[in-house]
Amino acid sequence: MMVQRKNFFVLLTVLLLSVVSFMPSVAIAVEVKKDCPVQSVPFTDVQIKDNFWWPRMETNRKVTIPYAFGKCEETGRIDNFAKAGGLMKGEFEGIYFNDSDVYKVIEGAGYSLKNRADPELEKYVDGVIEKIASAQWEDGYLYTFYSVPRRQPEKRWTNMRDNHELYCAGHFFEAAVAYYQATGKRKILDVAIKLADYIDSVFGPGKRREVSGHEEIEIGLVKLYRLTGNEKYLNLAKFFIDERGNARGHKLYGSYCQDHKPVIEQSEAVGHAVRAGYLYSGMADVASLTGDRDYVRALDRIWQDVVSKKLYLTGGVGARGGGESFGNDYELPNKTAYCETCAAIANAMWNHRMFLLHGDAKYLDVLERIIYNGFLSSISLSGDKFFYPNPLASDGNYQRSPWFGCACCPTNIVRFIPSLPGYVYAHREDTLYVNLFAAGSATIKMNNKTVQIKQQTRYPWDGAVKMTVNPEHSAEFAIYVRIPGWAKNQPVPSDLYRYLNKSDKKVALKVNGKSIALDMEKGFARVSRTWKKGDVIELNLPMPIRRVVSNEKVEANAGRVALVRGPIVYCAEGVDNDGQVFNIVLSDDVPLEAKYREDMLGGVTVIRGKARSLYPSEDGKLVETKEQEFVAIPYYAWSHRGVGEMAVWLPRRVMLNFDVQ
Numbered sequence: 137m138m139v140q141r142k143n144f145f146v147l148l149t150v151l152l153l154s155v156v157s158f159m160p161s162v163a164i165a166v167e168v169k170k171d172c173p174v175q176s177v178p179f180t181d182v183q184i185k186d187n188f189w190w191p192r193m194e195t196n197r198k199v200t201i202p203y204a205f206g207k208c209e210e211t212g213r214i215d216n217f218a219k220a221g222g223l224m225k226g227e228f229e230g231i232y233f234n235d236s237d238v239y240k241v242i243e244g245a246g247y248s249l250k251n252r253a254d255p256e257l258e259k260y261v262d263g264v265i266e267k268i269a270s271a272q273w274e275d276g277y278l279y280t281f282y283s284v285p286r287r288q289p290e291k292r293w294t295n296m297r298d299n300h301e302l303y304c305a306g307h308f309f310e311a312a313v314a315y316y317q318a319t320g321k322r323k324i325l326d327v328a329i330k331l332a333d334y335i336d337s338v339f340g341p342g343k344r345r346e347v348s349g350h351e352e353i354e355i356g357l358v359k360l361y362r363l364t365g366n367e368k369y370l371n372l373a374k375f376f377i378d379e380r381g382n383a384r385g386h387k388l389y390g391s392y393c394q395d396h397k398p399v400i401e402q403s404e405a406v407g408h409a410v411r412a413g414y415l416y417s418g419m420a421d422v423a424s425l426t427g428d429r430d431y432v433r434a435l436d437r438i439w440q441d442v443v444s445k446k447l448y449l450t451g452g453v454g455a456r457g458g459g460e461s462f463g464n465d466y467e468l469p470n471k472t473a474y475c476e477t478c479a480a481i482a483n484a485m486w487n488h489r490m491f492l493l494h495g496d497a498k499y500l501d502v503l504e505r506i507i508y509n510g511f512l513s514s515i516s517l518s519g520d521k522f523f524y525p526n527p528l529a530s531d532g533n534y535q536r537s538p539w540f541g542c543a544c545c546p547t548n549i550v551r552f553i554p555s556l557p558g559y560v561y562a563h564r565e566d567t568l569y570v571n572l573f574a575a576g577s578a579t580i581k582m583n584n585k586t587v588q589i590k591q592q593t594r595y596p597w598d599g600a601v602k603m604t605v606n607p608e609h610s611a612e613f614a615i616y617v618r619i620p621g622w623a624k625n626q627p628v629p630s631d632l633y634r635y636l637n638k639s640d641k642k643v644a645l646k647v648n649g650k651s652i653a654l655d656m657e658k659g660f661a662r663v664s665r666t667w668k669k670g671d672v673i674e675l676n677l678p679m680p681i682r683r684v685v686s687n688e689k690v691e692a693n694a695g696r697v698a699l700v701r702g703p704i705v706y707c708a709e710g711v712d713n714d715g716q717v718f719n720i721v722l723s724d725d726v727p728l729e730a731k732y733r734e735d736m737l738g739g740v741t742v743i744r745g746k747a748r749s750l751y752p753s754e755d756g757k758l759v760e761t762k763e764q765e766f767v768a769i770p771y772y773a774w775s776h777r778g779v780g781e782m783a784v785w786l787p788r789r790v791m792l793n794f795d796v797q
């Protein structure tokens with residue numbers, strides 16, 4: 137049934153496209169998208185106006201985007217296009233996949249422009265696009281590394297494992313779709329379509345059967361398909377996914393590239409964590425559109441593997457710096473945790489797509505954990521300093537950097553932040569999903585009705601959320617309000633972490649002032665009624681300070697506890713704790729209190745209490761303990777007040793081995 141409807145829409149799309157091929161195809165793409173079980177509400181229909189994300193989005197617009205473009209200029213990334221297009225002379229500068237950084241900043245600029253007009257930024261980006269267009273070869277090929285100082289056709293596709301031509305193309309497609317949707321200007325989209333058509337002429341059944349060592353093109357092709365309705369892009373995305381791990385056309389690159397066995401036979405998250413996250417996201421995209429059950433079954437297995445054995449409390453993934461890769465089961469060291477920023481973003485993208493496939497809130501629990509913790513740590517409050525790895529402990533030699541030679545992380549942040557409003561709501565036919573909590577408003581188009589919804593809340597510092605529902609006309613439909621796992625005594629949807637004590641504070645839900653029982657389905661409280669203008673849902677998620685312990689198989693956290701409150705993971709920093717944290721013991725019975733500090737780190741709730749600290753006796757022969765004031769701050773906000781020790785996991789009692797792993 138679903139497949140038939142899909143075919144109908146695709147057919148409709150093809151017919152429409154043939155009639156209106158010179159018109160912008162945005163409206164057409166909406167028809168294609170109807171195949172997804174759950175559809176997200178586009179970020180353009182959601183306005184976040186809170187004290188948490190809004191300032192970060194504004195900083196991204198005002199500081200990070202211009203800053204990142206400036207860095208792309210300074211490092212020759214943009215000149216590479218001008219050189220490739222014959223607009224200037226010179227050698228190629230930087231790393232071979234530097235094109236992708238420029239594309240990611242354009243994508244971020246596109247989202248930002250869609251959120252808020254900025255003629256100066258738009259004019260600048262138009263200029264960059266001119267340079268990119270000049271660098272495209274007559275046949276459609278686009279990759280500056282093989283184009284400077286002269287075009288080298290003999291080098292094309294000669295190192296599929298390492299040279300990232302298709303990876304760059306994927307990012308370009310994402311940028312083109314975002315910028316076209318923001319501005320309606322076709323130039324970048326035309327370049328993208330020409331490139332995609334060229335790639336389609338090279339790869340596919342009966343042509344070259346190879347894959348890129350770094351996934352990403354799959355996501356980009358699906359976006360291009362959703363925009364244009366041209367099915368060959370979807371087929372090509374599926375082709376690249378199906379060739380992975382399949383030795384019929386290329387020598388396999390191994391598990392580092394998830395190229396060790398066919399994807400539908402994979403059950404474990406392995407190899408480079410960013411590559412993996414992009415692959416799983418692309419698979420989820422294709423599965424949404426084709427209904428491919430084998431993909432879904434593989435994704436379900438791999439997801440279970442990650443949340444049960446490979447996920448940091450911060451939502452970070454990729455334990456190992458070597459190979460920027462997933463570790464073994466339960467291998468989750470803190471000080472050497474790699475947790476690349478791009479891997480956090482890829483994991484967020486993947487979990488969002490898993491939610492769209494299954495309509496289950498457990499994926500949003502992971503998504504929320506990532507965005508408030510393991511992702512957000514990656515950028516300074518000022519918007520111009522970045523983490524590449526996001527470790528959970530530091531001995532005081534690590535801080536954010538202004539840029540990196542390999543700048544994948546900062547440019548990924550640039551595009552991810554302005555897209556965040558797109559994660560807040562979704563709908564499935566007549567059901568409206570409230571996925572995340574953030575003050576602001578949204579206009580949601582469902583079937584034949586439009587519903588406005590407004591959230592008032594101090595989330596993530598306070599779990600009280602007031603939602604005012606304004607349907608265009610009174611109508612019967614269901615609103616599904618996510619009840620986060622953390623509010624139901626389950627920090628993550630697995631046994632990897634658990635709260636030390638159960639909280640007896642209950643989640644409460646009211647409609648128009650009247651308490652209602654929680655009618656739960658897949659992690660959402662379902663409220664089905666005839667909604668009329670001005671109806672109010674009040675959700676109260678108690679936010680006591682909670683102590684979390686790990687599954688005992690996580691060696692690095694043995695005997696240790698972490699503090700969380702609501703979706704926020706805490707850490708202790710030396711600057712608040714007498715200069716050190718590796719000597720602190722936080723007993724289970726110490727009372728702790730939460731206090732909002734408007735003056736601190738952009739406004740944060742801190743946790744205070746007493747701890748014991750260890751220090752050597754005067755003769756140096758004994759270890760003594762003393763009581764001291766203890767302060768923990770949100771993990772994402774660490775490393776803003778000088779360089780010092782930091783730890784998320786603290787010993788619960790004096791231990792023989794105090795080394796932080």
Ligand SMILES: [Zn+2]
Nearest residue numbers: 476478544545
């Ligand atoms: Zn990165």
